[in-house]
Amino acid sequence: MKKIFLSLSLLLASCASQEPASQLIQDAQSAIDDSNAQNCAAETFALAQAALRDAQKAQQNGDEETARQKARLAQSLAAQAKEEAQLNAEECEKRKNISAQIKEVFDDDLANPVAMQPDAEFQIIYFDFDESSLSSNAIAALRHNVDIMKQKPAQNVLLAAHTDERGTAEYNLALSQKRGDAVKEHASNMGIEPSRMSVVPYGKESPASTGTREQDYALNRRVEFISR
Amino acid sequence: MLMSRYFFLALLLALPAAASARPDKKDAHADDPAAAALSALDAKPDAATDASADPGQQTINQEAVVLGVDPLSLITVTPGGPPVRIPIAIPDSIKIGDNADENGLGRTLCDVIRNDLTMSGLFEVMPTETYALVNPAKEGLTTSTIQFDSWYNIGASVLVKTHYTVNPEHGEFAFDVFNVDTASPIALKFPTQTITPKNVRAVAHQFVNKLIGFYTGTDGVFGSRILFAAQGKSNFRKIQAFDTDGFGLASYDLPEAINVMPEWGPDGGILYTQLSPQGDNLFLYADKKLTQLTDFEGWASGADYCPKSRKIAFTGAREQNSNIYIMDADGSNLTQLTDMPDSIQTSPSWSPDCRRLAFVSNYSGKPQIYIINADGTGMRRITWVGNYNTTPDWSPKGDLIAFTARDERNVFDIFTVNVNSGEVTRLTQDQGHNREPSWAPDGRYLVFESTRDGKQPRLYLMNQDGRWQTRLSSTPGLKTPTWHF
Numbered sequence: 001m002k003k004i005f006l007s008l009s010l011l012l013a014s015c016a017s018q019e020p021a022s023q024l025i026q027d028a029q030s031a032i033d034d035s036n037a038q039n040c041a042a043e044t045f046a047l048a049q050a051a052l053r054d055a056q057k058a059q060q061n062g063d064e065e066t067a068r069q070k071a072r073l074a075q076s077l078a079a080q081a082k083e084e085a086q087l088n089a090e091e092c093e094k095r096k097n098i099s100a101q102i103k104e105v106f107d108d109d110l111a112n113p114v115a116m117q118p119d120a121e122f123q124i125i126y127f128d129f130d131e132s133s134l135s136s137n138a139i140a141a142l143r144h145n146v147d148i149m150k151q152k153p154a155q156n157v158l159l160a161a162h163t164d165e166r167g168t169a170e171y172n173l174a175l176s177q178k179r180g181d182a183v184k185e186h187a188s189n190m191g192i193e194p195s196r197m198s199v200v201p202y203g204k205e206s207p208a209s210t211g212t213r214e215q216d217y218a219l220n221r222r223v224e225f226i227s228r
Numbered sequence: 229m230l231m232s233r234y235f236f237l238a239l240l241l242a243l244p245a246a247a248s249a250r251p252d253k254k255d256a257h258a259d260d261p262a263a264a265a266l267s268a269l270d271a272k273p274d275a276a277t278d279a280s281a282d283p284g285q286q287t288i289n290q291e292a293v294v295l296g297v298d299p300l301s302l303i304t305v306t307p308g309g310p311p312v313r314i315p316i317a318i319p320d321s322i323k324i325g326d327n328a329d330e331n332g333l334g335r336t337l338c339d340v341i342r343n344d345l346t347m348s349g350l351f352e353v354m355p356t357e358t359y360a361l362v363n364p365a366k367e368g369l370t371t372s373t374i375q376f377d378s379w380y381n382i383g384a385s386v387l388v389k390t391h392y393t394v395n396p397e398h399g400e401f402a403f404d405v406f407n408v409d410t411a412s413p414i415a416l417k418f419p420t421q422t423i424t425p426k427n428v429r430a431v432a433h434q435f436v437n438k439l440i441g442f443y444t445g446t447d448g449v450f451g452s453r454i455l456f457a458a459q460g461k462s463n464f465r466k467i468q469a470f471d472t473d474g475f476g477l478a479s480y481d482l483p484e485a486i487n488v489m490p491e492w493g494p495d496g497g498i499l500y501t502q503l504s505p506q507g508d509n510l511f512l513y514a515d516k517k518l519t520q521l522t523d524f525e526g527w528a529s530g531a532d533y534c535p536k537s538r539k540i541a542f543t544g545a546r547e548q549n550s551n552i553y554i555m556d557a558d559g560s561n562l563t564q565l566t567d568m569p570d571s572i573q574t575s576p577s578w579s580p581d582c583r584r585l586a587f588v589s590n591y592s593g594k595p596q597i598y599i600i601n602a603d604g605t606g607m608r609r610i611t612w613v614g615n616y617n618t619t620p621d622w623s624p625k626g627d628l629i630a631f632t633a634r635d636e637r638n639v640f641d642i643f644t645v646n647v648n649s650g651e652v653t654r655l656t657q658d659q660g661h662n663r664e665p666s667w668a669p670d671g672r673y674l675v676f677e678s679t680r681d682g683k684q685p686r687l688y689l690m691n692q693d694g695r696w697q698t699r700l701s702s703t704p705g706l707k708t709p710t711w712h713f
Binding site for chain 1: 489508543632707
């Protein structure tokens with residue numbers, strides 16, 4: 001489905017008349033801005049951004065043809081990201097809320113003057129009920145985060161580990177620690193220095209969603225990567 | 229005449245509290261073991277509980293119960309015989325003189341006394357509507373002028389009469405208590421009190437505590453403080469406390485953070501766990517001064533302070549594995565008590581003599597309650613039913629440990645285990661999730677959180693046998709209560 005959409009876009013793009021590269025780059029930029037997809041179609045979104053950078057570089061080098069090509073690619077990737085984001089709208093909204101909540105907590109934290117900003121590039125690692133082992137989805141998300149950390153060797157992260165609201169307060173704190181430890185161990189096996197990651201268990205005390213449906217619980221069983 | 233009077237009283241005591249139809253399932257069957265047993269097998273969610281609001285609540289697997297697949301299901305709330313409560317009448321305070329009681333001191337005093345005595349589970353407060361038979365406002369104050377026959381006829385065996393004079397700022401209150409059956413005053417030593425709007429609730433609590441002491445040999449604990457974590461702004465948590473009846477709410481002036489799991493600390497202070505990007509650590513707030521007590525590489529949480537030894541026990545993780553630690557009240561003399569590999573150890577709770585601790589360990593695979601001597605010797609597991617037993621709280625009498633267990637329906641309820649016999653007793657059932665029990669200093673009551681009235685937990689009180697469950701506050705999101713020692 002996505003592939004068809006992509007090739008169709010490319011086909012349409014290639015049939016278009018020869019517009020100036022600057023116009024195409026501008027269009028791609030607004031398509032990216034408009035896609036609203038950095039939270040839940042992060043990969044495609046990043047690809048679109050990369051294509052746009054290539055287009056800008058090519059234009060600076062006077063290579064109008066490549067610039068046009070890359071700009072069209074960026075535009076279609078942005079459209080694809082937008083569609084992915086819409087398909088996944090519910091989760092997308094939740095993630096944005098999570099980011100906003102974390103930002104609020106750390107911005108307001110008088111006791112902790114060190115600013116803690118969540119990095120939107122990082123994905124949240126989710127867990128199954130009563131589990132501290134990583135599912136295949138969780139491993140994929142972790143690989144994404146590990147790649148970012150490899151690109152930025154100076155960046156350390158906080159692994160904020162959480163459970164859902166079931167269970168009792170202090171035992172959940174210990175369980176969330178186990179989740180954080182599991183993520184840390186996997187990331188270290190993927191080549192990240194353990195000293196670059198510190199786990200802080202939050203137990204059930206800082207839910208991403210305050211509801212009591214299964215999907216709320218699923219959003220709350222998580223480990224978040226926060227740049228520090 | 230006397231014979232028949234006592235016969236009537238005996239009948240009255242033997243009757244269930246039919247007049248006060250409480251929603252408490254346990255009470256509903258307190259007089260009928262057969263009904264309770266049936267109900268235990270047919271443990272559907274209580275009609276009063278909004279099952280739709282709580283998808284985690286499912287009907288029990290009856291086959292599992294009958295076959296005894298999991299022993300925890302077989303432990304149900306058991307009837308403890310008919311409630312024996314002393315019928316008591318508390319007519320309105322009688323004002324002497326012309327000055328108006330603008331602050332309603334007399335009314336507040338009687339309201340607090342009636343409410344406390346009802347919550348106590350030791351007295352049955354006779355409904356005030358029935359007092360019209362006596363017309364207490366016109367009644368005299370002396371033994372010879374009190375109409376004991378009329379009080380007897382509305383069912384009271386104890387009569388509390390208060391009268392007062394009002395000065396511009398305060399009232400002078402006198403307290404008299406009578407034995408209706410013998411038509412004579414009882415020797416309760418509770419002198420005349422100067423009451424102001426500020427102290428009226430406290431004096432009423434003190435009177436009730438003395439009255440309970442007169443009838444049981446141990447004073448009551450009404451008016452003492454209960455500490456808990458409440459929802460703060462955004463995702464923060466704040467630490468608050470209120471009286472046993474939910475009045476007198478106060479917030480502690482702490483730095484905004486996720487402040488959780490409060491406990492009463494040394495010198496009138498409080499201990500709590502702050503969760504933050506800098507790590508999870510223990511803080512002491514006393515005399516308006518904040519002290520960070522731990523600085524653990526992993527995390528530290530869940531302090532419990534023992535006043536007699538002035539020691540703090542807590543959960544600490546230097547690396548990945550959490551264990552139980554002990555330190556002095558100022559954070560010095562840190563010693564590691566347990567050293568269990570590859571497992572979780574949390575939630576220490578001191579025995580009243582400070583010589584032993586109860587705690588949670590999942591060393592066996594699932595969390596269970598263990599006890600250990602304060603010198604690290606004599607560790608043993610004491611819960612052998614269920615597979616999620618946490619939050620132990622050692623009773624002030626030393627014989628029981630209250631805890632939270634998850635049963636086969638994934639419902640959380642409150643149980644006690646007898647330290648010596650290992651006998652497990654269920655205190656709550658089929659009323660939402662019930663968690664985090666904490667004993668009253670007299671060992672008569674437990675305060676706990678429950679979701680029976682909504683998704684977010686609220687705080688409730690019950691007697692140590694599970695009777696007389698009462699909501700303390702309608703505010704949602706109150707968690708991990710702890711009663712002042």
